[in-house]
Amino acid sequence: MGGFMGERMQSVWKKAFYWITLVGLAWFVLLLMACSSSTEQQIIFVSESDGDQEIFLLDMGSGNAIQLTNNSAQDFSPIWSDDREKIAYLTDESRNLEINQINRNGEAKTRLTRGERINANDSAAWSPNGDRLAFVSQRESISGASNPELYVLEPNRGNPTRITFNQAQDRLGDWSPDGEWLVFYATDANSEPGLWLRNPSGVNLIQLTQGRDTEAVWSPDGERIAFVRTKDDNVDIYLVAKSNPGTWRDPVQELRLTQVPESDASPDWSPDSKLLAFVSYRDGNAEIYTMRADGARQQRLTNNRQDDLDPVWSPDGRKIAFVSYLYGPGEIFVTDADGSNQQRLTNNNAEEHSPDW
Numbered sequence: 001m002g003g004f005m006g007e008r009m010q011s012v013w014k015k016a017f018y019w020i021t022l023v024g025l026a027w028f029v030l031l032l033m034a035c036s037s038s039t040e041q042q043i044i045f046v047s048e049s050d051g052d053q054e055i056f057l058l059d060m061g062s063g064n065a066i067q068l069t070n071n072s073a074q075d076f077s078p079i080w081s082d083d084r085e086k087i088a089y090l091t092d093e094s095r096n097l098e099i100n101q102i103n104r105n106g107e108a109k110t111r112l113t114r115g116e117r118i119n120a121n122d123s124a125a126w127s128p129n130g131d132r133l134a135f136v137s138q139r140e141s142i143s144g145a146s147n148p149e150l151y152v153l154e155p156n157r158g159n160p161t162r163i164t165f166n167q168a169q170d171r172l173g174d175w176s177p178d179g180e181w182l183v184f185y186a187t188d189a190n191s192e193p194g195l196w197l198r199n200p201s202g203v204n205l206i207q208l209t210q211g212r213d214t215e216a217v218w219s220p221d222g223e224r225i226a227f228v229r230t231k232d233d234n235v236d237i238y239l240v241a242k243s244n245p246g247t248w249r250d251p252v253q254e255l256r257l258t259q260v261p262e263s264d265a266s267p268d269w270s271p272d273s274k275l276l277a278f279v280s281y282r283d284g285n286a287e288i289y290t291m292r293a294d295g296a297r298q299q300r301l302t303n304n305r306q307d308d309l310d311p312v313w314s315p316d317g318r319k320i321a322f323v324s325y326l327y328g329p330g331e332i333f334v335t336d337a338d339g340s341n342q343q344r345l346t347n348n349n350a351e352e353h354s355p356d357w
Helices: 002-040
Strands: 042-047 054-059 065-067 075-080 087-091 098-102 133-137 149-153 170-175 182-186 195-198 212-218 224-231 234-242 252-256 264-269 275-280 287-292 308-313 319-324 331-336 352-356
Touching: 002 042, 042 075, 042 331, 054 075, 075 352, 133 170, 149 170, 149 182, 170 224, 182 212, 212 264, 224 264, 234 264, 264 308, 275 308, 287 308, 287 319, 308 352, 319 352, 331 352
Parallel strands: 170 212
Antiparallel strands: 042 054, 042 352, 054 065, 075 087, 087 098, 133 149, 170 182, 182 195, 212 224, 224 234, 234 252, 264 275, 275 287, 308 319, 319 331
16 A cells, blocks of 8 residues: 555656646746847937937847947947847947957947057957957058058957958958858958858858949859849849759859839848848938848838838847938938838937947
C-alpha cells in the first residue's frame, strides 16, 4: 500500500512540476515578446529643438520622447544595431567628425573612432550581427588630397580596417544580410560607375552594375539590391538580383522599377522583402509611395503640397515613419503601410529628421 501511495505521489509531483515548468516557459515567452514589441515601437531621430542636432528616442507605445544626447555638438545620422541594443551616430563633439555609440537609455556612451575625418554624407552601418561597423573616412590622402574610403571597425578590437583603395569618392551602401558583402558606389564623374561589392575583410571586389547608380539597399532576404540610377537626366529606382540559381559572382539581372519622367529615390525594403517604400516627385513635390518588389502596384501614401521624405519601415512591416514638411519645419510622422492612420509624432518649431526604426 505504501509503495502504491509513494508512486502515486511521485506521479502527482511530476505532473505538478510539468505544469509549473510549462506556465513558467509561457510567461517567459510572453515577457520576451513584450520586450521585443516594446523596442520595436521605438524610433530614433534627430531634433534641433535645443539649437543644435541631438539624438532622440520616441516610444510609440507610451508617446514619450527621450533625449539621448545633450551637448553643444552636432549629433546626427543615428542607426540602430539589428538587436536594437546599440545606436551609432555621427558627432563633432571632439571638434572632428567621429562615430559614437550609445544605448537606448542614453547611457554607456562610447567613442568608437579617433582621428577618422568621417564623411558627413554617409551614415555608418552596423553588420547584421552587430559586431562590426562600416563607415566612410577621409583619414588618408592620395597626392595630398583627401579621399573617402570604406573602413570596417570591430568596436571591441580597436583600429579600423581599410577595405577600398582607389581615387574614387566612395560612398557606403549597405551590408548583405549574411554579413559577407558590403555594397558601395562612387559619385564623382571621373570614377568607374556602378555598384560594387567588397568583402568586409577587403578582398573579392565585384562590379555588379555599370550605370550612375547610388542609394543601394539590400533586401532582407539577401536576394536583391534596390538602388537609384540616373540616366539621361532621369532618376529611377532599379533592382539587381542574383541569377536563379546563382551567386553574386555570377552575372546578375537588372530590372527598372519606376517608369515616370519625374525623380524617384530613397528606396527602403519592408522586413519581408515584398515591398519597397520610396519617395517620388511625380506629383509636383516629394510624396511617399510603396510598390511591390517587381515594381507593380505603385501606391501613393501621402497627399499634400509639401515634401514628405525619408521613409523607413517598422520592424514588423505594419507602419512607415517619414519626415514631413506639412507644417513648416520637418516633423516625424508615421502611417500604416497602406497610407491610413497617419499621425504626427513630433510637434514643435524645430527641424526633426533622420528617423530610424
